[in-house]
Each structure stands twice: as structure tokens, then as C-alpha cells.
Amino acid sequence: MIFEKVRDIIVEQLGVDPEEVTLDSKFIDDLGADSLDIVELIMALEEEFDMEIPDEDAEKISTVGDVVEYIKAHSKE
Amino acid sequence: MELEGRTALVTGASRGIGRAIAIYLAELGAQVAVNYSSSEQRAIEVVEAIKEKGGRAIAVKADVSNPQEVEAMFEKVLNEFGDLHILVNNAGITRDALLIRMKQEDWDAVLDTNLKGVYNCSKAAAKIMIKKRRGKIINISSVVGVAGNAGQSNYAAAKAGVIGFSKAIARELAPRNIQVNVVAPGFIKTDMTAALPESIRQEMLKQIPLGRYGDPMDVAYVVGFLASDKSQYITGQVIHVDGGMIM
Ligand SMILES: NC(=O)c1ccc[n+]([C@@H]2O[C@H](COP(=O)([O-])OP(=O)(O)OC[C@H]3O[C@@H](n4cnc5c(N)ncnc54)[C@H](OP(=O)(O)O)[C@@H]3O)[C@@H](O)[C@H]2O)c1
Numbered sequence: 001m002i003f004e005k006v007r008d009i010i011v012e013q014l015g016v017d018p019e020e021v022t023l024d025s026k027f028i029d030d031l032g033a034d035s036l037d038i039v040e041l042i043m044a045l046e047e048e049f050d051m052e053i054p055d056e057d058a059e060k061i062s063t064v065g066d067v068v069e070y071i072k073a074h075s076k077e
Numbered sequence: 078m079e080l081e082g083r084t085a086l087v088t089g090a091s092r093g094i095g096r097a098i099a100i101y102l103a104e105l106g107a108q109v110a111v112n113y114s115s116s117e118q119r120a121i122e123v124v125e126a127i128k129e130k131g132g133r134a135i136a137v138k139a140d141v142s143n144p145q146e147v148e149a150m151f152e153k154v155l156n157e158f159g160d161l162h163i164l165v166n167n168a169g170i171t172r173d174a175l176l177i178r179m180k181q182e183d184w185d186a187v188l189d190t191n192l193k194g195v196y197n198c199s200k201a202a203a204k205i206m207i208k209k210r211r212g213k214i215i216n217i218s219s220v221v222g223v224a225g226n227a228g229q230s231n232y233a234a235a236k237a238g239v240i241g242f243s244k245a246i247a248r249e250l251a252p253r254n255i256q257v258n259v260v261a262p263g264f265i266k267t268d269m270t271a272a273l274p275e276s277i278r279q280e281m282l283k284q285i286p287l288g289r290y291g292d293p294m295d296v297a298y299v300v301g302f303l304a305s306d307k308s309q310y311i312t313g314q315v316i317h318v319d320g321g322m323i324m
Contacts, residue, residue, distance in 0.1 A: 034252060040207065 002075075003068050009044050010064065013037060023065035049075045078106030079305045084158040086110040086150075088141050088198060089168030091120040093267030094217065097293030098165055098300045099123055103132035105301055107163065110154045114140045114168070141168045141194030151201040160209070163304045164202040166195045166239075167217045171269060173228045184231045191235035192242070199246060203255070212255040215303045216243050217296070220263045220319045236261075240315055247313035256312040258303045263319025265291040286321030 007021045014031050027033040033041070042058050045051075049071050061067055080102060090099040091113035100123065103109045109127060111134055113120035120136040127134040135157050139150035154161060169191045172183035195216055206212025221229050222236025240259055247257035264270055264281050270290070273281075282288070296318050302308055303316070317323045 036207065036249065036252060 002071050003064075005048060006045070006064065006067050006071065009048060010041065013041050013044055021064055023063065023068065025064045026062055027064070028062070045071070051075055079301075079307070080163075081106035083107045083162040083304070084110070084154070084160050085163035085165065085304065086112060086137075086154055086161060086198075086202070087165040087167055088112040088194065089114075090123060091116040091136075093269060094262065094265055094293045094296050095165070095167040096123050097297040098167060099134070100126055101294070101297035101301050102163065102165075102304060103127040103134060104130065105305070106132075107304070108133040108158050110134070110150075110158070111136045112139055112141070112150060112168065114138065140190075141166075141198055142189035144197050147194075147197040147201055151205070155205070161202055161205050162211070163213045163215070164198060165215045165217070165300055165304070166198055168194055169217065169219075169235075169269075171229065171232050171272075173232070175228055176230050179231060187231040188235050188238075191232065192238040195239050195242060199242075199257075203246070203250060206255045207250070207253045210254050212250070212253075213304050213308075214243075214246070214250075214255065214257040215300050216257070216259045218243075218259045218261045218315065220261055220317065220322050223261055223315070223317075223323055243315075244313045251312055256303070256308065258308070258311060258313070259315040260296055260299050260303070261315050261317045261319065261323070262296050263291060263317070263322045265293055265296060265318075267293060284322055285319070286324075289320065291318060291320060 007018060010021050011018050014033055014037055016031050025031055042053050046053055051074055085102045085107045087095050087099040089095040090111040099109045099111050111120050111123045124134045124136050137150045137153050139146040141147060172187050174183055199214055216239050218239045219236040221233045222240055225233050243257050243259045250257060299316055299318055
């Protein structure tokens with residue numbers, strides 16, 4: 001459920017195909033994101049999951065799986 | 078028309094240079110949001126002037142130094158026009174005094190309006206433009222931000238700040254096809270310069286190689302170019318419109 005939501009946001013923000021997005025996909029190396037994409041993505045996730053992701057946490061995120069784990073651990077839902 | 082289908086927000090467009098820019102962008106075909114902070118009547122007159130020539134415009138009140146008011150202004154512009162292609166950060170004030178006589182509040186007021194205001198509006202605009210992968214941000218600095226001027230340390234700091242800020246965001250936003258440029262006017266005939274004593278105006282005139290003051294339209298033409306597709310390969314630049322004061 002969380003993965004699907006996250007995938008939709010990634011597809012929308014990065015303009016990639018849904019099939020390309022797996023838990024192992026790396027944002028920069030596999031999905032072609034640049035630093036501005038990552039910031040936009042973080043902001044979109046914050047909005048979708050009604051949470052704040054501090055910069056020091058955001059820096060540690062490198063794969064889609066990292067995001068899903070992070071949201072599971074911190075989301076209010 | 079060059080700006081057909083584009084939407085623009087011009088801050089401080091109720092008077093002077095901003096007014097000329099708003100009317101000219103509308104002449105080029107853009108829909109224009111005319112921002113003001115206190116001169117409501119004057120802003121409405123600008124909107125009327127645009128409508129008379131068949132253009133589309135709205136007046137939006139906001140103090141650019143106030144982030145909440147800026148946010149509300151962008152919401153209103155998006156509601157009206159549905160998009161934003163062009164932002165012109167023109168709102169500006171002076172509170173002149175020699176440094177040792179300058180009050181903290183004069184320093185703060187000028188930095189808040191002239192520099193923080195540019196940050197507030199650029200940030201709100203960038204969020205929209207990044208998503209659309211295109212945009213034009215044009216910031217109005219001053220010859221004083223480049224060369225300095227006795228009695229204007231606050232204004233010079235803010236206007237130099239605008240140049241550094243613009244170059245930084247020009248780099249940040251370049252990958253998203255957003256061009257950020259600065260126009261640095263010299264001595265332009267507006268309320269701002271009308272307030273100067275005659276002696277200073279005469280002194281200024283001697284420093285202008287072209288030997289005359291500028292007109293708000295001299296600035297507006299350059300902004301029109303920087304807002305159009307003709308300037309797609311220009312970003313992070315400072316264009317001087319000052320009769321040759323800076324060479
Ligand atoms: N005139 C020159 O020779 C010259 C030279 C170099 C640079 N510039 C720069 O060009 C820009 C325009 O100057 P100007 O000569 O046209 O000035 P102006 O005639 O004094 O007009 C200033 C405009 O800014 C607006 N404004 C002031 N504070 C604001 C705020 N907090 N929020 C929103 N709007 C605000 C005013 O609206 P309200 O009346 O509604 O407050 C007005 O429309 C300024 O950035 C100025 O520094 C001017």
C-alpha cells in the first residue's frame with residue numbers, strides 16, 4: 001500500500017515508467033534523478049504522508065526501499 | 078504576439094518602473110498580475126490601462142516582505158490565471174542615510190522589501206515553474222548595487238544581494254529550463270528619484286555618459302526581451318540600463 005503510493009509519486013515526479021520502480025531502484029543511478037528531483041520528491045512525500053522529513057534523514061535515502069521503510073517508521077497514519 | 082498565452086506577476090507594479098513593465102508585458106500579449114502594497118487606486122488604474130488596450134490583468138495586494146501575504150498572492154494568481162510563466166521582482170524602497178546615522182529600522186525595512194521580498198516571491202514562483210520545466214524570473218537591482226552610493230548602504234547591500242541571489246538560483250534552476258536574470262537600472266524618472274534633492278540630481282546627471290535620465294520604458298523593453306523566448310540562452314546575467322554609468 002505504502003509502496004504503491006510512493007511509486008505513483010515517483011512516476012509523477014521523475015517521469016519514469018511504473019515497471020522501472022522497484023524497492024531496490026536507486027533514485028540517482030537507476031531512476032535518473034538529480035538533486036532538485038530529490039528535493040521535490042521529498043516535498044511531495046511530506047505532503048502525501050503528512051509528515052516532515054528532516055534534511056539529515058533525507059540525505060540517507062538512496063533507494064525506493066529506503067523511502068518505504070522510512071515512511072513505515074515515521075508516518076502518523 | 079510574443080507573450081501570447083503567458084502569465085506574468087510584476088511586484089510593485091502600481092507605480093514607476095513596475096507600472097511600465099506590467100503595461101508593456103500586457104502589450105506583448107501576457108496576462109498580468111499587478112502587485113501593490115498600499116497604492117490600491119494606482120494599481121487599479123494600471124489594470125484599467127491594460128484592459129483598455131484589450132489585455133487581461135488583475136490587481137493583487139501583498140507586502141512582498143511578508144511570506145504569508147506572498148503565499149496568498151500566488152494562490153490568487155494561480156486561481157485567476159491557472160499558471161505562472163514570468164515573475165518580475167520589481168518592488169523596492171529606499172530609506173537613505175549615512176551609515177553612522179542609519180537606524181536599524183531603515184536597514185531592516187530596505188533589506189526586508191528589496192531582498193527578502195525577492196527570496197519570498199522567487200521561492201513561490203520556482204515551485205510552480207520547476208514542475209512545468211520552464212519559466213522566467215527577472216529581478217530589478219540597481220547601479221547602486223554594483224557601484225555603491227554614499228547614503229545608500231542599506232539599498233546597495235540589498236541590491237547587490239539581489240545579484241548574488243539571482244546568480245545562485247540561475248544555477249539551481251537552469252536544469253529545469255528556468256532563466257533568471259537581473260536588470261540594473263541607473264537613474265530612471267519615477268517617484269523614487271523625484272524625491273531626491275535637486276543638487277543630487279544634478280550631480281547624478283554628470284555621471285551619465287548619455288547625459289539624460291532614463292524612462293521607465295527603457296527598463297520595460299529589456300524586461301520584455303528577458304521574458305520572451307528570444308532570451309532562452311541567457312541566464313544569470315546583469316543587464317545595465319543606465320545610460321552608460323557602468324561600463
Ligand atoms: N527609479 C530609479 O532610478 C531606479 C534605479 C535603479 C533601480 N530602481 C529599482 O526599480 C524598482 C522600481 O523603482 P521605482 O523607481 O519604480 O519605485 P517607485 O516609483 O517608488 O515604486 C515602487 C513600487 O514598489 C511598490 N512597493 C513598495 N514596497 C512594497 C512592498 N513591500 N510590497 C509590494 N510592493 C511594494 C510600490 O507599491 P505601493 O505604492 O503600493 O507600496 C510601488 O508600486 C525598485 O526595485 C527600485 O529599487 C529604480
